[in-house]
Amino acid sequence: MARRLFTALTFMSICIAPYLAVGTSRAQSVIADVSEHFVGITADFTGAKILFFGTITGPGKVVVVISGPAQDITVGNKVQRAGIWMNDEKVTFKNTPSFYQVLSSEPLDEWLPPDTREAKQIGVEYLKLESTEAIGPAKAADYRAALVRNMQKNNYYGKAEGQLKLLGGGLFRADIFLPSNVPTGDYTIKTYLVSFGRVTHMEVTPLNINKTGIGAEIYRVAHQHGALYGVAAIIIAVLAGLGGNAIFRKS
């Protein structure tokens, strides 16, 4: 870990150099990067931790928003009828981030004004979630809260801001934790430099999370050659049954 941090910091200083040179012309700026831009989900994947790091020049504070690929997410509701809980209404939210996490060095409520958070969608309560169905504001709020609550329960959304460590000299770093059920696809990591409550600079860092190796191959065949996959699954099952039988017959 120490070695990785050292490498990261060396890399950072190389990147920073040109910015420092023009420091006077660009009073405030932020640069950030992650230890890897691709996280491969292999058979032994049980979650991952990636290092996020960067630096700021000039005054200001940093807040980071990590968003997973947008999806349509449906929130269902159950009602009890004749003693049995059954599905009732459903509300679909368009283009909702499948993963969402905020990193900050201090609690956001203490320093980031709500209008800025709303404008930049910083924090789950400021996510712009639009439902496809026309529903009243009270109901929309219920479903919205249910979406956030359930996404948090599955570790897709952060419950609180993650810790961003300030290392002095404008350097900062944080660990980004990806759970084992992390959604796959293209992520964006937006690093905002905020000065007097206003965003003065933003840096976007891409991150791709995808299956790799045999798992990716299985997924690809299953989705592109369904019939072939089905036949293969049947053959494997028959062989497993025959194989088990052969072994036990001898004993």
Add this chain to the structure above:
Amino acid sequence: MAARTTESVNLYLPIAEMSVNIFLLLGMGAGVGMLSGIFGVGGGFLMTPLLIFLGIPPAVAVGTEANQIIASSVSGVFAHWRRGNVDFKMGSILLVGGIVGSTFGVFLFQYLRSLGHIDLVIMLSYVIFLGVIGSLMLIESIRAMQRRKRPGSLRKLHQHNFLHGLPFKMRFRRSKLYISALLPLMIGFIVGILSAIMGVGGGFVMVPAMIYLLGMPTAVVVGTSLYQIIFVTANATFLQATLNQTVDIVLALLLMIGAVIGAQFGTQVGAKLRGEQLRGLLALIVLSVCVKILYDLVVTPDDIYFLSRGSGGH
């Protein structure tokens, strides 16, 4: 490379898209496989709810379970075949009905899904079928055990009723029956529909139907049921893989390894138990699953809101 919390006992499932404990799944496979060997049921009625309980998406649980049942049924059927306990003629007629029924069932599933409430239909079918069959089997096996205690009372091989007046009579030597082919065809069809809707092989419905409706000897029932389940679940696996991409080979393989081993022990245990004990035990297992599902339907959920991502999932 990303720093990983290394735990070698976990495996990432490519279709279910989650990480699971290898030994837990092997153990579940072995337990359910043993039941399948003892009773001649695929064990899907037990495994499918267990997988969903583990957090496997319901659609993947149903599709993968069909695949796994093929393996445990193939393994089990050979053990019974060696004992001469498979009525291939009866099995094949049940199978013809089963394939037609399960294909019809897939379309019925889609229709019910378009109406909404497919979850409820699935769960209520579980409760109704498990409840009715479990209760009937339990009552019957208790009566049989009481009869056994009173020696001298004779039992007819099977009862005669209107079902025996149907045309197209056929002789089934292994089952010692001379009945209409329409009867097994009908039973196969109905069980096929159920297996498509409930995501099970249908053994738990098929076995009692063969005993009580067809009047087949218990010894032949198990092997014959396993024989026809192989093909019904192969059909289901193929349909699930092509239509929904919900068969997880990695998950299925883990369950298969456990199940194949379990089924072998199960067959040996089953051979030692008497018919009515066997049925009584199966009845108790069926009833407990029924009670658990009913409990989940009735008890207030932790959160009355739930998520379903994209278009998939129920």
